Amino acid sequence: MRAHSITAVAAVSLLALSCASASAQDYTDRPFIDATLVQSQARALELADLRLTLAETFPGETDDDFLEQIESLQGDFARFGGTLAAADADLAQSLEAALQDVAEAVESGEDAAEDIAEARTLLGEAYDVVIDPAIQDTAAFKGAVLTDLLLGEPGVAEGYEEAGEEPWAFSMGWAALQRVKELWGEVSAQADETHRSDGDEMIATIDPLFPNGEPPERFVGNPEEAEASAQRFVGIIETVVSADLYPGRDHAALAAHLAELTTPACEVYASGDEVVADETIYAVAGLYTDNLAELTNLFAPETAEEVSDLLASLVEVEDEDEGGAAGEGAEQSDETAGDDDDDAASLAPAESCEALAEQLRQVGMILGG
Amino acid sequence: MNHFNRNALALTTALTLMIAGGFAALPASAQETAERVYIANEYNADISVIDPTSDEVIATIPISERPGDVRPRGMAVSPDGRTIYVSVSDFNPQLEAPEDKIVAIDVLSNEIINEFRAGGNPERLDVTPDGTQIWASLEATAQAAGYDIETGRRTAVVRVGVEAEGVAISPDARWVYVTAEATHTVTVIDREAGQAIKHIIVGNRPRVVEFSQDGTRAYVTAEIGGTVSVIDTSDHTVIDTINLGLDSRPVEIAVAPAGDRLYVAGGGTSAVYVIDTATNEVSTVIREQVGRRPWGITINSDGTRVYTANGLSDSVSVIDTECLCVIDNISVGRGAHSAQVGVAPVEQ
Numbered sequence: 001m002r003a004h005s006i007t008a009v010a011a012v013s014l015l016a017l018s019c020a021s022a023s024a025q026d027y028t029d030r031p032f033i034d035a036t037l038v039q040s041q042a043r044a045l046e047l048a049d050l051r052l053t054l055a056e057t058f059p060g061e062t063d064d065d066f067l068e069q070i071e072s073l074q075g076d077f078a079r080f081g082g083t084l085a086a087a088d089a090d091l092a093q094s095l096e097a098a099l100q101d102v103a104e105a106v107e108s109g110e111d112a113a114e115d116i117a118e119a120r121t122l123l124g125e126a127y128d129v130v131i132d133p134a135i136q137d138t139a140a141f142k143g144a145v146l147t148d149l150l151l152g153e154p155g156v157a158e159g160y161e162e163a164g165e166e167p168w169a170f171s172m173g174w175a176a177l178q179r180v181k182e183l184w185g186e187v188s189a190q191a192d193e194t195h196r197s198d199g200d201e202m203i204a205t206i207d208p209l210f211p212n213g214e215p216p217e218r219f220v221g222n223p224e225e226a227e228a229s230a231q232r233f234v235g236i237i238e239t240v241v242s243a244d245l246y247p248g249r250d251h252a253a254l255a256a257h258l259a260e261l262t263t264p265a266c267e268v269y270a271s272g273d274e275v276v277a278d279e280t281i282y283a284v285a286g287l288y289t290d291n292l293a294e295l296t297n298l299f300a301p302e303t304a305e306e307v308s309d310l311l312a313s314l315v316e317v318e319d320e321d322e323g324g325a326a327g328e329g330a331e332q333s334d335e336t337a338g339d340d341d342d343d344a345a346s347l348a349p350a351e352s353c354e355a356l357a358e359q360l361r362q363v364g365m366i367l368g369g
Numbered sequence: 370m371n372h373f374n375r376n377a378l379a380l381t382t383a384l385t386l387m388i389a390g391g392f393a394a395l396p397a398s399a400q401e402t403a404e405r406v407y408i409a410n411e412y413n414a415d416i417s418v419i420d421p422t423s424d425e426v427i428a429t430i431p432i433s434e435r436p437g438d439v440r441p442r443g444m445a446v447s448p449d450g451r452t453i454y455v456s457v458s459d460f461n462p463q464l465e466a467p468e469d470k471i472v473a474i475d476v477l478s479n480e481i482i483n484e485f486r487a488g489g490n491p492e493r494l495d496v497t498p499d500g501t502q503i504w505a506s507l508e509a510t511a512q513a514a515g516y517d518i519e520t521g522r523r524t525a526v527v528r529v530g531v532e533a534e535g536v537a538i539s540p541d542a543r544w545v546y547v548t549a550e551a552t553h554t555v556t557v558i559d560r561e562a563g564q565a566i567k568h569i570i571v572g573n574r575p576r577v578v579e580f581s582q583d584g585t586r587a588y589v590t591a592e593i594g595g596t597v598s599v600i601d602t603s604d605h606t607v608i609d610t611i612n613l614g615l616d617s618r619p620v621e622i623a624v625a626p627a628g629d630r631l632y633v634a635g636g637g638t639s640a641v642y643v644i645d646t647a648t649n650e651v652s653t654v655i656r657e658q659v660g661r662r663p664w665g666i667t668i669n670s671d672g673t674r675v676y677t678a679n680g681l682s683d684s685v686s687v688i689d690t691e692c693l694c695v696i697d698n699i700s701v702g703r704g705a706h707s708a709q710v711g712v713a714p715v716e717q
Contacts, residue, residue: 026595026615164461221437222460232618232662235637239616246593249573249615251553294531295552298568368570 027238029140032147032247032287033254036261038131040283042141043148044079045127048099050154050175051076052123055106056116057213058171062109065168069154070106073099073119075316079282080130082275087129095122142187143241149176149183150230152290153318156180160209160226167215173226174213177206184237191240199240202233248291252369255292258284259360266353274349278315281353284360285311289318292363300366303359310356314349401715404669405476407453408678408685409441409709410702416441416455417685417701418479421674424687424697428479432457432472439468442706443493443536448500450670450712451476456491456505457484471503471516476711485521487514493577493707495538495545497560504545504560506533513547513558525563529556535577539602540584546600548575548589555589555598557605567605572596576620581646582628590619590633597622597633599649609649613642620664621707625690626672632688634666634677641666641677641686643693658695660684665708678705 032039051073058066077096085092098119105112127136135141150156159173181203188196206229238245247254262284268277288307297304311317347355405427406419414436418428432455433439443456453474459466469490473483489507496503502524503516511533515525530549537546538560545558548571555578557567572591580587580602587600595617599609613619618637625632630652631644639661643653660679663686668675675688683705687697 222440224460232637235616235618244615246573248553249594251570295554295570298530298549298552298554 027242027244029138029143029241029243030247031140031144031243032245033257035135035141035144036257036287037280037283038135039141039144039148040286041080041083041130041279042127042136042145043152043286044076044282045123045130046145046149046179047154048073048076048123049120050172050179052102052116052120053175053178054168054171054213055102055112057175059111059113060109062107063168065166066171067107069168069172071103073103078275078315079279080126082273082277082279083130084126086276091122091125091129095119095126098122139187139190139241140243142183143237143243143245146180146183146187146237147234147245149180150234151227156206156210157227157230161223163216164219164223167219170210170215170219171213174210177203177210187237187240195236195240199233199236202229202236205229206233247287251292251295252364252367254287255360255364255367256369258288258292259357259364262353262357262360266350266357269348269350269353277349277353281311281314281356284356285315285317288360292367295367296363300363303362303366307356307359307363309343310352310359313347313352314356402450402712403715404450405479405711405713406667406669406676406685407444407474407709407711408665408676408701408705409444409455409707410683410704411440411442411680411706412436412704413702414439414441415702416453416474417705419676419685419699419701421669421676421687424699426699426701429702430474430479430481432481433468435468436703440704440706441472443491443506444707444709445494445496445503446709446711447496448498450710451714452482453709453711454494454496454503456487456494458490458492458508471505473518474711476713483521485516487516487523489514492534493536495536497538497542498540499542502560504536504538504547504558506536506547508533511549513545513556515545515560515563525560527556527558527563527565529558529565530554530568535575535589537578537580537587539580539587540582544602544605546578546580546587546589548578550574550576550592553591553594555587555600569600569605569607571598571600571607572610577622579622579624579631581624582626586646588622588624588631590622592618592620592636595619595637597631597644611644611649611651613651614638617642621666621678623666623668623675625668626670630690632666632668632675634663636662636664636680639663639679641675641688653693655688655693655695658686658698659688660686660698665706667708667710669710670712676708676710678708680705 101115102119105115154172156173156176159169163170209226265277265280408417414433416430417426420427432441441455441457445454455472457470459468469488470484471487475482487505490509491505492508494503494505511531513527513529514523517524529547530552532550535548545560547556553573555569556565559566571589572594574593575589575591578589589598595613595615597611598607601608616637617635619633620636621634623632633642639659641655642651645652661681663677663679665678677686683703685699686695689696
């Protein structure tokens with residue numbers, strides 16, 4: 001039976017799901033829902049810092065995959081640069097240039113130490129401009145950052161899992177782990193003895209998997225070993241910071257939230273401030289890809305394809321096809337996919353954005369909203 | 370999956386009726402059996418065998434000489450209780466490795482008596498009530514597959530959700546339910562037709578599914594959701610969601626032979642949640658002396674003992690279902706993952 005024909009039958013059963021979301025009330029905060037854009041910006045600021053750590057740790061390295069990690073500094077900047085520019089145009093300009101300098105110096109094999117130091121100073125200033133330090137200081141914010149560092153890509157769990165095929169992802173995982181230790185040190189201060197000890201144990205379990213940042217010459221072992229501990233660690237962090245750190249617990253509600261978040265961004269696109277609007281779409285793309293893409297693809301592959309194309313027409317997104325398309329039912333001909341891409345690309349950003357909001361609303365309904 | 374419990378209950382009832390009717394003179398060997406508890410140790414690549422009369426490990430069955438590369442995970446028992454089936458795979462879900470297979474262990478001898486290939490990283494499995502077919506979840510390929518036990522031949526393959534995990538076959542053998550961690554779904558497969566008829570969304574990161582003895586309900590744990598979804602199998606719809614708390618991280622679930630209770634392994638809280646099936650509410654949470662990170666859970670045939678496989682303390686906790694308390698902890702291999710009860714005849 002084709003997946004979309006199953007969808008109609010399944011829709012009825014989804015009505016009973018609303019009660020499943022009740023459990024999310026166990027915790028006080030929902031940083032990924034209530035501060036979606038802020039957490040996305042924080043994720044980018046943190047990633048930029050990890051890339052600088054990588055550049056600092058491996059001077060003179062010019063491996064292509066390594067350079068790719070460093071070049072992604074520009075992509076990180078795109079996720080918060082508009083907000084930064086609106087608040088402090090000079091700082092935004094200086095930081096963008098500094099990140100560019102780091103990438104160029106690393107690519108040419110030159111000593112990038114001074115450029116890295118300069119970029120890191122500016123990045124720290126930018127962090128405080130983009131995200132209110134009072135928010136940065138909250139347990140929920142730190143918990144969400146920790147979750148991204150542990151489970152996001154790049155990150156601790158993914159870095160270890162990908163080590164066999166992408167050795168420099170391992171190094172990013174190592175850098176993320178160093179930041180995790182620092183943040184956990186702050187967060188665990190408010191934990192009771194049991195949870196502090198449990199969290200410390202998770203770090204002690206993960207730490208030996210990353211003896212240093214050097215990418216492994218040959219990876220052996222269980223690629224999912226870091227993930228098991230990282231998942232458990234996030235569970236501990238949730239309790240310690242009293243925050244729901246899995247925004248996908250209620251799929252329909254998340255889809256509705258993303259649609260709601262997207263709508264005002266369309267007005268920003270229409271006003272011509274694409275850089276700022278892009279930041280929202282990056283945030284939407286991140287949560288959609290991590291939490292809804294595969295599920296949507298199972299129930300409504302055409303809608304999943306449409307959302308994917310619309311996101312790609314607005315911002316640069318990772319190709320997540322490999323997971324969502326698993327199994328023969330999800331396959332789509334290259335020709336058809338190409339047509340859809342063309343359709344989405346031919347729209348003005350504001351139109352794409354509105355179409356995206358509509359498709360996300362559709363996703364919410366498909367998933368039981 | 371615990372077909373043994375269902376069948377053992379029927380067998381016990383039949384024997385009781387026969388004895389009451391004057392048929393007590395059965396040969397002793399036909400009546401005397403001994404249970405064994407099997408624990409799949411993920412990181413040791415072996416199976417611990419526990420004698421529940423002494424709570425001691427009486428055998429360790431190696432599954433591979435490459436622990437750390439090859440792992441046993443989900444297990445199922447044949448309807449007569451005499452064969453334990455183990456899904457075995459390597460650690461890399463992306464690879465089709467020769468280690469992807471299903472292994473059969475004879476409960477009487479504790480020896481591997483058969484194995485057949487099951488490519489695609491088999492994670493969990495179940496056996497049909499007539500004992501002729503196995504269905505396994507193939508984690509790497511988002512599929513479930515049926516295998517003929519006698520020949521090892523793959524008889525069906527069905528697309529399910531992404532990162533397939535839990536498998537349960539309904540007592541009437543009509544349906545195969547398969548959970549999928551990444552899509553948060555249970556796929557309902559018409560077993561004879563070999564086709565998926567429906568995907569049902571359940572809690573976040575569903576792990577294990579079990580049917581009630583009468584087959585009218587299926588229970589699905591959701592690790593991140595912290596819930597157990599109750600599915601009405603007449604129309605395959607979620608009719609209730611039992612909240613265990615977000616920190617509970619439930620994995621395996623055992624249905625009491627009497628059908629009145631569910632026992633759920635709470636990996637996040639190192640607890641066992643006892644659910645009253647009449648109300649679908651948590652009646653008791655057993656925490657004291659439960660080993661760390663229980664994932665596996667199983668129950669013996671008369672429903673008096675529950676066994677949890679504790680992955681962080683490499684142990685099995687033994688729970689007395691009358692006091693609902695832990696009465697023993699037994700050391701097993703590294704990364705205790707799943708638990709299952711087998712039964713073997715005892716020579717007189």
